[in-house]
Amino acid sequence: MENNNQKFIWREYQKEIADDHFFYVRSCIRQAFFPGSETFFLSFMRNQLGKDVFEDARHTTCTGIGFHGDVVPHETIMTVVARHFALMTEAGYRHVAISCVTSFGIYSEILETWKHFPEIEEKIHQKLILATGRDFNKPDTIAHTSDIIYKFRNEVAAKMKYPLINLNTGEPLKVVEHIGCHYSKMFPQYGVGGAEFPQVLAGMIKAWGGEVVDYPERRHCCGFGFRQYLVQANRGYSAANSKKKFDSMQSYEPDFILCNCPGCTMFMDKWQYTIAELEDTVYGKEGLGIPVLTYEELAGLVLGYDPWDLGLQMHQIPVETLLDKLGINYDPEKKFITQKGENIGTPLIPQHYNIGLKTAGTHSGCC
Amino acid sequence: MATLFDQLRQDVRFVEGLKSCMNCGVCTAICPAAGFYRYDPRILVNIVQHEDEEELIALLKSETIWYCGQCMSCQTRCPRGNVPGQIIMSLRYLSQKLGYFTESEKGRQQFAIKRTVGDNILKYGYCVYPDGIIPEMHPEQGPVWEWIFKHRNEVYDRMGGNYKKDGPGVFRKITDETLDELKEIFRVTGGQELFDKIEEFSQIKARQMGIEFGEGTDNDYFRYTYSIDTGDHCKAD
Numbered sequence: 001m002e003n004n005n006q007k008f009i010w011r012e013y014q015k016e017i018a019d020d021h022f023f024y025v026r027s028c029i030r031q032a033f034f035p036g037s038e039t040f041f042l043s044f045m046r047n048q049l050g051k052d053v054f055e056d057a058r059h060t061t062c063t064g065i066g067f068h069g070d071v072v073p074h075e076t077i078m079t080v081v082a083r084h085f086a087l088m089t090e091a092g093y094r095h096v097a098i099s100c101v102t103s104f105g106i107y108s109e110i111l112e113t114w115k116h117f118p119e120i121e122e123k124i125h126q127k128l129i130l131a132t133g134r135d136f137n138k139p140d141t142i143a144h145t146s147d148i149i150y151k152f153r154n155e156v157a158a159k160m161k162y163p164l165i166n167l168n169t170g171e172p173l174k175v176v177e178h179i180g181c182h183y184s185k186m187f188p189q190y191g192v193g194g195a196e197f198p199q200v201l202a203g204m205i206k207a208w209g210g211e212v213v214d215y216p217e218r219r220h221c222c223g224f225g226f227r228q229y230l231v232q233a234n235r236g237y238s239a240a241n242s243k244k245k246f247d248s249m250q251s252y253e254p255d256f257i258l259c260n261c262p263g264c265t266m267f268m269d270k271w272q273y274t275i276a277e278l279e280d281t282v283y284g285k286e287g288l289g290i291p292v293l294t295y296e297e298l299a300g301l302v303l304g305y306d307p308w309d310l311g312l313q314m315h316q317i318p319v320e321t322l323l324d325k326l327g328i329n330y331d332p333e334k335k336f337i338t339q340k341g342e343n344i345g346t347p348l349i350p351q352h353y354n355i356g357l358k359t360a361g362t363h364s365g366c367c
Numbered sequence: 368m369a370t371l372f373d374q375l376r377q378d379v380r381f382v383e384g385l386k387s388c389m390n391c392g393v394c395t396a397i398c399p400a401a402g403f404y405r406y407d408p409r410i411l412v413n414i415v416q417h418e419d420e421e422e423l424i425a426l427l428k429s430e431t432i433w434y435c436g437q438c439m440s441c442q443t444r445c446p447r448g449n450v451p452g453q454i455i456m457s458l459r460y461l462s463q464k465l466g467y468f469t470e471s472e473k474g475r476q477q478f479a480i481k482r483t484v485g486d487n488i489l490k491y492g493y494c495v496y497p498d499g500i501i502p503e504m505h506p507e508q509g510p511v512w513e514w515i516f517k518h519r520n521e522v523y524d525r526m527g528g529n530y531k532k533d534g535p536g537v538f539r540k541i542t543d544e545t546l547d548e549l550k551e552i553f554r555v556t557g558g559q560e561l562f563d564k565i566e567e568f569s570q571i572k573a574r575q576m577g578i579e580f581g582e583g584t585d586n587d588y589f590r591y592t593y594s595i596d597t598g599d600h601c602k603a604d
Contacts, residue, residue, distance in 0.1 A: 026537070028495040031528075035537040039527035055535040058545045065494035068437045070459040071477060071485040071565065074380060076558035083552065105439075117379055131551040181438040188443070195443045221399045225436025228400075230484060231476045233596040235507060237403045237436065244402070273509045311526050316509040336514070338521040347514035365403050366601065 013194045017151045018095035018141045023088040024055045027100030028065065030262035030294070036311025037262075037296035038099055041145055044299065048159070049152060053097065056087045064102040068226040075127065078110050078120070082128045085136035094140040097148055101261030104144045105182030108190040111138065142190070144183060146260050146295045150192055150200045153207040161304035164210030166255070167327035172211040173255040176290075177201035178245075178268065180261030181221050201258050204295060208302050217248035222264040223271070236366060242271035246283045246290070256291040256322050258298055268292045273316045273350055289317035301328065308334050316350070371423050374464075375415075375457055384453030388412045394441040394451045405601060406434040408441060408451035415454055427462040430600040433473030463564060469572035472600045478569040479593035482584055485562055489550055492541030497523075497530075504584075504593070 022045075030038055045051040063080050066072035088096060098104045114121035129135055149156070164173040179198045184191025193199035202212045223241025228234045245268075249257075259265035269292040276282045276289070284290040292315065293301075300310040307328065312319045313335045323330055336346045375381045394408045395401045401408065411431060414422050426432060435455045442450045459468070459477075468474035487496050502513045515522050520530060529536025553559040569588065573580035579587040 028493045031493075031537045032495050032497055032500065035523055035526035035528050038537060057533070057535040057539050058542070060492040060541055060545060060549055061488055061494045063488055063494060066480075066484045066488055068456075069480045069484055070456065070463070071481045071561065072488070073460065073557045073561055074378070074456075076553055076556040076561075079552045079556050080549065083548065113379060113383075116383075120379060127556055128552070131555045132548045181440060185443040186439045221436065221438040221440060223399065223436070225399070225438065227433065227476065227480060228436045230480050231592070232504065232594045233476065234473075236596075237400070239507070240403050241399045241436075270507050270509060270512075274507045314511065314515060314522070314526075316511045337525075338518075339525045342521075344518045344521055345514070348510040350510055366405075 013188075013192075013197055013199075015143075015147070015190060015192055016141055017143050017147045017192075019151075020051050021093060022051070022053045022095050022097035022143075022148070023091060023093035023139075024053050024097045024145075025059055025062070025084060025099060025103065026055075027098075027103060027262050028061050029102075029266060030099050033266045033314060034262055034294050034297070034311055036300075036309065036314070037294040040296045040300045040305065040310055041099070041149075044296075044303075045148070048303075049155060054091055054093060056091060058087055059084060062100075062103045062106055064100070064106045065226065065230070067106065068102065069230050070227065075124070077106060078113075078124045079127045079131065081107060081110050082124050082136050083132060083134060085138060086128065086132070086134035088139060089137045090134070094137075096139045096142045097145050098142060099145050099262070101144060101180040101183050102263065104142070104190070105186055107142050108187040111142070112187055114138070144191075144200070144260070146200050146204075147192055149295050149299055150203050153204050156204075156299050156303060157207045160208060160302045162302050162326045162328055164205065164208045164302065164326070166325045168325065172209055173322075173325060174213050174253060175205045175210045176213045176215065176218075176249050176252070176254040176257045177205060178222060178257060178259045178261075178264050179219070180259065180264045183260055201260055201295060204298065205258065208298075213249065213252045213254050215249045215252050217245045220245055220248075222259075222261075222267045224263045224267055229267070238267060239271045239274055240365065242267055243275055246272065246275070249290075250283055253285040254290055255285075255325060256293055256319075258293055258295060260295065262294065265292055265294050269316050277351065284321070286321050288321055291315070291317055291319040291322045293319075293322075301326065306330070306334075371420055371427075371461065372418050374461055375423075378457040378460065380450075380453040381457035384450040384457065385412065385415060386448050388416050388449055389447060391446065393444045393446065394449070397440045397444045398435075398451075399438055399440070400434045400436050404434040406431065408435070408455075412449060412451050412454060415458070424467070427458060427465065427467040428470035428474075430471045430473045432458045432462065433471065433476070460561075463561060463568075466564065466568040466571075468565075469568050472595075472597060475569070475572060476592050477565055479589060481562055481565045482589055483593075485565075489546065489553065492546055492549060493538070497538065 045053045063072045067077040184195045188194035223238040228237035297310045392409045400406050439452045462468045523530040530538040573588040
């Protein structure tokens with residue numbers, strides 16, 4: 001009886017993730033900063049698992065960053081997303097695979113809004129028909145692309161070339177995972193493990209041999225804050241919240257940070273650089289920063305993909321410490337070359353230790 | 368005549384966001400903005416709950432409503448099912464509709480967001496587009512982004528992208544036909560109207576403040592709203 005009750009309780013934390021036939025929607029931020037991750041996802045799904053993942057070139061931004069930046073009205077974003085559903089319907093698909101946590105939160109919110117306010121859904125049908133002549137069916141399921149990698153985590157493990165084991169010590173690598181607020185804080189039922197016990201990244205880490213680090217600010221926001229980053233004058237908010245997390249995780253000596261949301265991935269990477277430039281604080285056990293990966297990049301690495309084909313040269317925090325621990329053979333000479341092997345120069349090396357740029361003390365708050 | 372609260376109640380985010388606040392303060396305890404700014408979502412929800420029009424007008428003109436980062440951590444934690452973050456979204460929308468947003472330094476920044484993210488949407492079909500992530504406007508992006516920006520054709524090509532080209536893929540070209548559909552959606556749903564209001568009220572404010580106002584991002588009012596933090600907002604309200 002007790003076991004049945006426990007099963008009943010945990011049922012709340014499960015979600016249905018489709019097995020095949022996905023309508024794929026890209027992310028503005030993942031395309032900008034981690035395009036290799038999207039390329040890997042499609043290659044992995046289609047070529048390694050033999051799944052059907054369809055992409056329509058007419059898909060656009062969901063306008064989510066504008067919506068949470070408060071320049072796009074609610075009715076507008078609902079109609080833009082309804083157009084995406086129309087493209088899905090026209091193509092004969094019923095499952096959406098979403099590459100962005102902001103978009104995923106928006107899709108979740110819109111479907112929940114329509115469930116509770118059917119008159120709003122009807123209004124959006126009419127608006128979309130009026131604007132485009134299109135109409136739509138709602139999807140049967142929505143999944144963040146990390147949900148799908150999570151679903152197939154054991155298939156990845158079966159083909160794994162580089163498990164998450166430190167080659168030098170034989171110990172599991174210590175991994176900080178960051179889910180991203182809009183994955184399941186708003187609508188827990190749409191996330192694997194809900195808001196309280198998110199498993200989507202932890203499940204991958206465990207399946208691939210790593211150890212998940214628990215630390216005090218594990219669930220704190222990365223600090224994106226939309227307008228708090230989009231406007232340069234506000235970026236102290238964003239950096240300060242990331243710093244809160246770095247300070248909290250530092251003593252646990254994580255080998256890398258694994259992120260769910262493309263925005264969070266970018267901030268955890270770029271704010272480490274900025275904090276080093278401003279305060280001469282360099283995180284990571286080796287004093288070279290803590291590498292930050294997307295889940296696609298991690299899956300690609302353990303499967304043996306070339307790190308530069310995955311796009312790891314696009315990260316500001318160098319990943320070589322992690323590649324060395326995993327025992328991955330990589331060619332440093334190929335890090336910054338083009339597809340055709342041409343030399344296009346290399347980025348400047350950051351002045352992490354430039355004390356001349358140090359500001360007055362640790363600025364962790366504004367007012 | 369409809370009161371401002373009547374207008375707020377037209378917004379489903381306000382209806383869903385405000386049930387009944389008992390002032391426990393859990394939202395403030397979990398709030399990243401409260402840890403950085405002089406900001407307390409509990410007080411804000413309490414003001415709105417009073418349904419006092421004068422207090423609401425003051426709030427719509429204040430710095431306070433612009434501090435939230437919309438992480439929505441409050442949505443998970445409120446024991447009464449309130450969502451201060453959603454109330455904030457409805458307040459910001461009303462503040463912009465009425466032109467009150469230009470009365471605060473943080474509110475005036477909506478112009479910078481419209482001229483960057485807003486204009487990207489209808490120009491490119493993306494909220495974030497590589498051509499707009501100009502290193503001088505984004506020093507925090509560091510030297511690797513400078514390198515990517517300079518060589519973006521080659522880098523996106525290396526990553527399997529389809530930058531500015533026809534067909535699907537990373538940063539594919541969004542065709543004029545698709546952009547026309549987006550623009551028509553904005554027209555029939557109030558998106559274009561909101562853009563126009565942000566432009567109109569910002570231009571009036573720029574004139575009042577004696578700051579040059581022009582197209583795009585190469586004008587003094589854009590630079591002021593995008594990059595200036597006077598610190599005065601901390602003393603206001």
